[in-house]
Amino acid sequence: MNKVQVNTQSHTYEVYLDKALRFRVGDLLSQCLKEKPSSVFVITDSTVAPLYLQDVLSSLPDDLSVSSAIIPSGEQSKSFKEYENLLSQALKNGLDRKSVIIALGGGVVGDIAGFVAASYMRGIRFIQMPTTLLAHDSSVGGKVAINHELGKNMVGAFHQPEAVFYDTDVLFSLPQKEWRAGFAEVLKHGLILDKSFYEWLQKNVTDFLSIDNELVSSLLARSIAIKAEVVSQDEREQGIRAYLNLGHTLGHAIEAVSGYGKITHGEAVVIGIVFAMKLSERLYKIDLDIPAFKAWVESFGYETVIPKDLDHEKLLEAMKKDKKTEAGIIRMVLLKKLGEACVEKVETDVILSLLKES
């Protein structure tokens, strides 16, 4: 079993990584909860439920009061309606302050179930059980949220889980597109903080279909360790947590301008990373070997150029809405070299001209 520790101001918790973890949830709970739960409420989605919910439920002790809820699979479930609905179910199921919520699913389930846990009776304990590759990112760090029609993740909290149980088996039922969605954050972690990890990835991960349990487990352990390190230094997003936004300023803009759902977040982020690398090469007069990066990611099916039909001015406007923007000036995460990130104010016309070239 791989284990990664996450240290935050509020508390310290473990990420457990192993195959077949979903059959051992009962044991793991008693290992990592200081105080016994009065009841457990498992929240999952309609794709994950038929695959893995029963395994989790069966692994819980018979004398524990257990209930579950299933939300429709997909981003549109991170809504007020589902949020209120889950809280109603929590109340009807009699959850109290000593109850524990288990979020069994991808980032969508983790985010909404986490916000339910953060706000139910002003906060109860919860466990993340990520089932997508992307959720290795979302399940660590305590950011939980739902969407508003005027903006993604606009309503939420910082609420750390008690533990993360990551069963690597379940990743193998993910479609290729979801591997791409998640792998973007993995390689991002290497690029911003760990050159040797980045190089290890380039060498060892050449094809999602040939990844096995052991490889994915060590890949996740290293990627999560980087995220955990960033979070522990900056739980509330005041400083270096911004590095995690590499590729995201343009990435989010591409998602927004093309219409959410057209291109996955991870696919957009990879295009954003290429853009940030180009800008970094230009501003710092360095060589990041972009051709090698492009060739590598294209072999997994990622796009590396901005879709032709997206208007540059619109992209620029969307980039200005980034949370790092201050007084109208765009601030982007760039690379000083491979494995070393920084945040830089970038002039609008510099961005616009590079957008036109790309």
Added chain:
Amino acid sequence: MNKVQVNTQSHTYEVYLDKALRFRVGDLLSQCLKEKPSSVFVITDSTVAPLYLQDVLSSLPDDLSVSSAIIPSGEQSKSFKEYENLLSQALKNGLDRKSVIIALGGGVVGDIAGFVAASYMRGIRFIQMPTTLLAHDSSVGGKVAINHELGKNMVGAFHQPEAVFYDTDVLFSLPQKEWRAGFAEVLKHGLILDKSFYEWLQKNVTDFLSIDNELVSSLLARSIAIKAEVVSQDEREQGIRAYLNLGHTLGHAIEAVSGYGKITHGEAVVIGIVFAMKLSERLYKIDLDIPAFKAWVESFGYETVIPKDLDHEKLLEAMKKDKKTEAGIIRMVLLKKLGEACVEKVETDVILSLLKES
């Protein structure tokens, strides 16, 4: 100006108490905010808005972007609908992470505006401007929440304000009933932790109509200081914060069984306090001079006995739903003597027989 400091783990803030504070909000903001707000969003209710909103808005600097929202006056506004509605307005008004919300009103406004602030973009700063006597209690301590149809304050957060601005002038437009609602918590604070304050109250407060600005200001300063002391020792309600529940186990039960709104919270709490005093006298073989207490509070129009039409078994059932109940055993806040509280497990039949006598 009276000032009380509140120390919590997350941060330290001041309660400013003075007449005419609502005309100085701009200055006070720049005094107590480390970082300038990018914009201010004032949330108030339909009773308070015509009385005081304009005063607050006019006191803010011209170069600050300011918006406001008005919710219907009353407890039914602590709803999901109003919550979502306020978040939508916050987004439409362009609030960002550096914006500040001002909660101008009683406990209802403070609780919902506080939860909006706690969850908007995962938490932005807010200021409490209490306008009721009861809100001296609700505005300090960081507990914020909305109601669910299955329970009061079921969804919320712990989110401390940046400061509390308490204009004592505005209390004089409150009806007597609202004075009673709030004064219950004031005398409770004396009873649980400060005998000399309790005696000072009995001597100086004999009639709400003859209270003046100066008296109410020192009364609030002392009562808030006690609440602040409790909160600083126990921000997350693990221990002595439970003392604040004196009179509330039965009080909440009376509110629930008689139907919310029939009797104000404060009026129900006073009946609960008399009950807890009787139980304390009996269990600890002490004399708390209950006749003097009853005579004093009855002179303000409080009831001191349980309404005759309430069923004792139903009250008992409701008391069991108290959050301090563990494994079906009711735990009540009692008094060892005036000014000294404790939490005690009490047998169901002891409670039931005292309910029948009362």
